Amino acid sequence: MSIWHLILREIFHRKLNFGLGLISVVIAVTCLTGAMTLLRAHDLETDRIVAEREAETAQRMKELEDDYRKMMLKMGFNVLILPQDQNLGDLYADDFASHYMPEEYATRLANSKIVTINHLLPSLQQKLKWPEQQRTIILIGTRGEVPLLHRDMKKPLLDAVPPGTVVVGHELAQSLKLSKGDKITLLGRDFTVTTTYEERGSKDDITLWIDLKEAQDLLGKTGQINAILALECECAGDRLAQIRREISAILPDTQVIEFASQALARAEARNRAADEAEAALLAEKHNRAEMRSRQESFASILVPLVVLGAAAWLATLGIANVRSRLAEIGILRAIGVRGSQIMLLFLQKAILLGLVGGAIGYLAGVMIGASLGDVVVAENGLWAWDPALLLMALLVAPVLSVVASWIPAILATRQDPALALRES
């Protein structure tokens, strides 16, 4: 007959004692695994929220980037390439360059291997009196973007204005009551209005855009332009010097000016948005970390208390079990069962109690933790299955049970068989 045989028979005989012990182990392990599952749920939820916020931020930044790109388009251009001899004071005073350079410069730039510029728009601009309307206007001749041959094709920011058509600035359209399809005459040539712009609050509102070739003809500047607009150039910070070096190497008799305020404003706005997004993310992380810390503190008090309570209860049940088995222990000792075997009788039972209680407690703790954890990311609850936690439960519970049963087991071992037999 083995010790296990005796243990199992005794368990089935004293079901209440074993059941009460089992409940206490289950409660202790449930608290432990439940608390750990809740913390794990919290971590998972934090990861999910942070990933979501990061994705939102990335998306928002992408949208901002696109917004700024469009705003930049409306606000003007990053870099203006002008003839070398253009006086900037005159440029700012007259709103257009008074010196000219060959249109071929734009082609030369486009055919070069320049890397700091993404879009090129050659133009011929001039402020003039519109004789047919007796209005001062700015006339801009544009051929649209010159494709950069060595680069992948990018979506054009500005389309060309087809010959015979005109794009009208807001103020001119309003005051002259022009709309799409209307016919106008400029310097003796007829044009059809294809677009009227919304109000921009700048000189664009008194500007007419026509085909570059037609503008050159009207202004008597065949093959000439007075500015090349470079869009979306990577000109923030000290890269402007690089752009200037690159352009001057290709077009030595030109100068480059930057619309610094727009470029920096864009970068600053983008940085501020990024900072705010980062701050929001950090605040969320901080908030989650504080919540976790509170949960952890609560668990670090509750779990040891429950475990201690369970251990005390187990010890009490163990002592009661020993007292109710004095005669049995006495006769076992009398017929030659050794003290070490009596000890094993109680400790092996404690191990069995711990293993069963640990397994049940693990399942209960995981289920409770999973249901209270409110984890959105995994609906099937498989996230809560943690073999390491199960292993811990199956180690901790028997250890707890054995420690709690140690004193009763010692009492049983030291029980004087003669006394036990005589008293019973």
Next chain:
Amino acid sequence: MLLGVQRLTKQYRGPDGRVDAVSEVSLEVDAGHFVAIRGPSGCGKTTLLLAAGGLLKPDDGQVMVEGQNLYSLSPEQRAQFRAKRIGFVFQQFHLVPYLSVLENVRVPSMAWPMENAAARAQELLEMLGMSHRLHHKPDALSTGERQRTALARALLNRPGLLLADEPTGNLDRENAEGVLQFLTQFAHDGGAVLLVTHDDYALGFADRTIKMREGRFHSASEEATDETTNEANVS
């Protein structure tokens, strides 16, 4: 000599100081003999029996079983020796309540593993007329059946010495006779039986009876004059 008790003394602490439960008692029992010790409750006969079985260390004197001084052994060795060579039967039976009859009889094999313990247990139970009760729990047995189960348990490991403490105390005459006849048979088969009792009926089965009072032996012939002798030989 199978059992030899030499000048055994055991004292207990009482409210008025130390009390001699057994005082300088000597006893020898050879194989094949059935010795009964008779005396009133509290005379020290159970103390003597427990000490003779290696369960109660005496304050003085020694106990030899089959030439082995029991109290020169460690507790673990003494337990092993008991498991192999000594069988116990008690008035209260002390059956393990959650084991069946057959399992109760097999319990000593836990202390001293033996081959075919189940077959031996079944054989003993059949000899004792318990074959129809093999799988019953003790609470389903009559007192006579319980004592026969306890007797079978005591004999599982084929001990040389059988110590019986009031084995018939809770039995009716018929069951008591059955148990006592079995003890007699055990002695006739070469074992040694030491029975302590206050039941006069049991004395008729013993080869020799020793009267005990206040921790000492009294020979039957000297009982009338109240003279005592603390040496008893049975051979």
